Amino acid sequence: MRILPLLFLLLTSPVLAAEAIVKDGDTIQIGNVAYNLAGVDAPEIDQPCVDEHADNWACGVEARDRLVKLVGKRDVRCEELGEDKAEKGRRAALCTIAGEAISLNQAVIQSGFGVSVEAPAKAKFQADETVAKDKRQGLWRGCFVAPADFRSKSADSALLGGSCAPDKEKALRAALFPVDLPRPDGCNIRAKQVRRAKLTGNVGVYLIPQCQNYATQPKPDRWFCSEDDARAAGYRKALNCQASSSRK
Template sequence: MLRICSLFILLMLPLVALADPSGVVRVIDGDTWDVGGARVRLFGIDTPEPDQTCERGGEFWRCGAWASREVRARYQGKIASCRAVTKDHYQRIVARCSVEGRDVGRDLVVDGVALAYRRYSMDYDLDEKRAAVRGIGLHGADMQRPSDFRAAQRQVNVQPAPGDCRIKGNISSKGERIYHVPGQEHYNRTKISPAKGERWFCSEAEARAAGWRRAKR
């Protein structure tokens, strides 16, 4: 009987791991949310990285920060219902999410806040093409696709501190974004790897606004 119960539990584990998240939205960045306490990566879309810049009108534009602000303004604090697809290597649940009955991914791509992530899905391909024709949102700027930006960042394994920006934004093995300030217990041994999406911050306010929390020690 014990052996049968153990087998049943093992068979159920994948289902538990891929339970469909639902609940209040806390926006981490343009395509990563906490939904009812679960870390979710929105399926089929890609937004610029928080530290990514684009060129618009001959000037640099912080398009990654803009996309995060747009998504936060639309969905922060609302109730999302998500359908899990898989898990990524950061152990985030990759899911299709809807808010107020509307497909979040489609709305963001239609409005030029996100791009279709064609490597994983063609669901929003035509939506992106229509947004590009209209030249709205991200399509009004010269932008490196987020996946290409991340690939370029992987060429650098560890990034030194830029100037006086000494706060280390680290991503844990669980995908949690934690920043360390000089003097904290783990500051000196924390390395910053842009390939993993890690970064430096110039202030705690900047780190919190980007979705990082302060290390407990």
């Protein structure tokens, strides 16, 4: 009978890792578990933004690189807060680095490279977002859309940031939702939103280079760096793909 309390303790205790792998601006993988920073939604790795000079900006790549710098090679401890609501198979967590006074979650919001989203009380960062917005930190210095709006391709969504000139709205939306979405380095998985995929609870389908029609598929709606990332975002592998392994 003592096994159950011990098992509960193991499942609910923070996880300590000597090395954490940063997957994107708000996702850290420790061992075989991918943790999304609770209360934070950072740009997707393939998400474009516009900077303060009205130039195209790979903000999703920079958000990932900023989190890499925040983590460095230090130990990361993540406290699980339940299943992540936005991405399949991932856990929401409050993550900290040894010796730091604030969590990684809060640090990302303070840097301006993530927006605050609904989360448990210990992972609410609206006040930090307001400060970052007022100081035009990170994303807030340019023009962008909320990551959730980018994922859903809501082209009429609110424009955020201090450089969203009203008279340039059409050009800004074209840059934030480009017809030909740039491919981030190392991310060669093509994904397309497909209405019929929603019947099985998916957003769309993805293709890896080994798929028969990979080269002829229409311009992708999303780019992913691994099949795990594509599945977490709600995409399934196209049925005509050959069985193969992908880079995790």
